Amino acid sequence: MEQVFWLSALGAILALDAAMVGQFMFSQPLVVGAVFGYLLGDISSGLMIGAMLQLLWLGVLPVGAYVPSDHTITGGITTGLAIMLMQKYGMAFGLSLVLALGIAIPAGVLSGKVDILVRHLNSRIDGWGERTAEKYGSLGIAGLNLAGLVAGFLRNFIIYFVWLGPLAVALGWLAPQVPEPVHRALGAVYWILPMLSLAVILEIVAKAKAYWIISGVFLLVWILLFVWSGQAWMIFGGVLVLGSVLMWWKRAW
Amino acid sequence: MVEKPTQRLKFGTLLAIALRSFFLQACWNFRRMQNLGFAFSISPLIRALSKNREQEIHFLKRHLEFFNTHPYCVSIILGVVCQVEEGLARQNEHADKANRLKVGMMGPLAALGDTVFWSMLKPATALLGVGIVFLAASQIWPAILGPIVFLVLFSIPHLGLQIGGVFSGYRRGIDIVKDLRRFNPQFIARRLGVFIAVVLGGLLGIITFQTSTVLVSAQLLGTGILLAVLLVFFFALRRGIGVSHLFYGTVLIAIGLAYAGVF
Numbered sequence: 001m002e003q004v005f006w007l008s009a010l011g012a013i014l015a016l017d018a019a020m021v022g023q024f025m026f027s028q029p030l031v032v033g034a035v036f037g038y039l040l041g042d043i044s045s046g047l048m049i050g051a052m053l054q055l056l057w058l059g060v061l062p063v064g065a066y067v068p069s070d071h072t073i074t075g076g077i078t079t080g081l082a083i084m085l086m087q088k089y090g091m092a093f094g095l096s097l098v099l100a101l102g103i104a105i106p107a108g109v110l111s112g113k114v115d116i117l118v119r120h121l122n123s124r125i126d127g128w129g130e131r132t133a134e135k136y137g138s139l140g141i142a143g144l145n146l147a148g149l150v151a152g153f154l155r156n157f158i159i160y161f162v163w164l165g166p167l168a169v170a171l172g173w174l175a176p177q178v179p180e181p182v183h184r185a186l187g188a189v190y191w192i193l194p195m196l197s198l199a200v201i202l203e204i205v206a207k208a209k210a211y212w213i214i215s216g217v218f219l220l221v222w223i224l225l226f227v228w229s230g231q232a233w234m235i236f237g238g239v240l241v242l243g244s245v246l247m248w249w250k251r252a253w
Numbered sequence: 254m255v256e257k258p259t260q261r262l263k264f265g266t267l268l269a270i271a272l273r274s275f276f277l278q279a280c281w282n283f284r285r286m287q288n289l290g291f292a293f294s295i296s297p298l299i300r301a302l303s304k305n306r307e308q309e310i311h312f313l314k315r316h317l318e319f320f321n322t323h324p325y326c327v328s329i330i331l332g333v334v335c336q337v338e339e340g341l342a343r344q345n346e347h348a349d350k351a352n353r354l355k356v357g358m359m360g361p362l363a364a365l366g367d368t369v370f371w372s373m374l375k376p377a378t379a380l381l382g383v384g385i386v387f388l389a390a391s392q393i394w395p396a397i398l399g400p401i402v403f404l405v406l407f408s409i410p411h412l413g414l415q416i417g418g419v420f421s422g423y424r425r426g427i428d429i430v431k432d433l434r435r436f437n438p439q440f441i442a443r444r445l446g447v448f449i450a451v452v453l454g455g456l457l458g459i460i461t462f463q464t465s466t467v468l469v470s471a472q473l474l475g476t477g478i479l480l481a482v483l484l485v486f487f488f489a490l491r492r493g494i495g496v497s498h499l500f501y502g503t504v505l506i507a508i509g510l511a512y513a514g515v516f
Contacts, residue, residue: 022275023324025375025407030382031400047396051386056496058376069497102504105497122282126289133313137306138296141313145293148280185511189504191467192482194387194460196499199486201453204376206491210450217454218461222476225462232459233395236388239455240381243448 004165007039011076011164012156018072019115020152029053029075036079045086049079049097055197059204070115073156074101074108077163081171084164089172094190095183103171107163114155122148217242262301262335262423269297270331271419277324286321291355294327298335302342312338318352322359323366328415330358332422333429354427361433368438370411373445378406380449384456457483 014035017027025031030050037046057071081100085091091099125144132140202214217239224235277290295316303309322330334351341350382403389396422429457480465475489499510516 019281020276020279024411025404028379028403030379030386030403034397034400044391044393044396047386047389047393047399048391051383051399054379054383055376056500058379059490059496098504101500105500109497119281119283122280122289123284125280126282126284129285129289129292129317130314133292133317134310137309138293138299138313141289141292141296141317144289145276145279148282148289149276152279181511182508184516185507186504188511188516189500189507191464192479192503192507193500194464195479195483196486196496196503197383198453198457198460199483199490200496201376201380201449202483202487203490204372205446205449205453206487207446210446213447213450214454214457217451218458221455221458222462225458229462232388232463236384236455236459239452243451243455246451247444247448249447 001165004161004168007036007080007164008157008160010035010039011073011080011160012153015070015073015076015111015156015160016149016152018070020149027072029072029079032072032076033079036076037083040080040083040087042083042087045083045093046079048093049082049100050075052097052193052197053078053101055200057200059200069108070111071108073111073159074104077104077107077160080160080164081168084168085172085175089175091175092187094187098186098189098193099171099175103167104163107159111155111159114159118148118151118155121151213246262298262339266297266301267332267335267419267423268416270294270335271328271416273297274324274327274331274415274419277327285317285319287324287327288317288320291320291327291331292316294331295334298338302338315349315352318355320355320359322363323370325370325411325415326362326366326418328418329362329422329429329433330355332419332424333358333427335419335423336426358430365433365436365438368442373442373449374407374410377445377449377452378403380452380456381406384452384459387456387460 011032014027014032017024028050030047033046033048033050033053034043035046037043037049040046053071053075057069057074060069060071078097078100081103082093082096085096085100086093125147129141129144132144136143205214221235221239225232228235273294273296274290276293277287279293280289281287282289292313296313299309299312299316303312333354337351337354382399384399385402386396386399389399425432461476461479462472465472465479467475486499490496
């Protein structure tokens, strides 16, 4: 439980970066996955889980007063749960990732709903703004901002703790009872998950010229890999160079 | 129009304002949105310009009005407000010019930030980071470069704007609006869109090539199945079906196929 406490505290601090402090991208699944993986002694799995989840919700933009589900929390909880399932119950990587993600998505949705409540609470705090400014000056305003941060931290911490603590124990008990065909099905979903991630990006750049570029580069890369299957890094490097050059070619956009 | 005054604010004051701007949304609320964060960010200026406590309170209360913009682009507004408020303080004026400027600038800057940072720069840098991790597979050393590349490439324009924006805004004052008018966010967005399309095509080729044989033994058929799945997801997303629903739907279909003996 001590490990869960500290993971939840760190996860809650990193999740503040999603909207409340800085937005340095420390809260993104790719980064949280690496940090949680390192802390749980399996950085390689943490990185892969983070990469799988990073692109999934990129199309959801926090514009204006719209509060989306907090998928940075989904990413952190998925990484923590999946590594725990692998370490404690010896489950396969793909299976634990899909199971953990299935359990973690409601945490992100709940976090978004609680976020709305926290913002309403912040409206009450804002109501004290003028009076606080009169009484305590700039220091008082700093205190009100700190109160907002504390509320945000507590929201993140409680959700992390519930999901990585009691729910992880329940999942560990439940997972071995899952029938074999379901195991096989979840394992297959793992291999399909990157297609969902790439579909999200495809939707972001969706327009006629982009389809031509994507199809052309896809065919080129696939054929090159067919000929030199061991040269994936070099081919990816070539893709980056091509992308950087095409960016400046007016006809491409 | 406020005359451009001699600038006397210290480097430390402007840096403190830039660093405080990272907390702009600490107490984001539905009533006046980022107002508390803005008042907190501008506090070093208030302390530098106020001659007595009454002035400080008056100043602070003026900046508690409604405010909402992109959290990175706020730096430009903060810089402009610093210059305008400094000029007003020197003329011993307490008019609400700064607030009118804030209201005028926050909308266009929010649109600029959303277009450049959220819609294009974040997907482009994230795709690059994810690509590195996918390629490295289970090797920690190159894989760790994924999050590092993502953070560094995203942070250079982010930190450059959020810290440099305060100084530029202060130096140029409201003239910066003319510079911003010349700046076309769609110009950057279109270029980044091409870069994303190329990297996406490349990653799609690499991932389908490497994972196609896991599902079926024939590589070409496996690639075809993965591409068909991608297109189904894409059209579902275009129809407004959320990622979470697609994930749970895929799990249910996979369970059905597993019970039917497909895999």
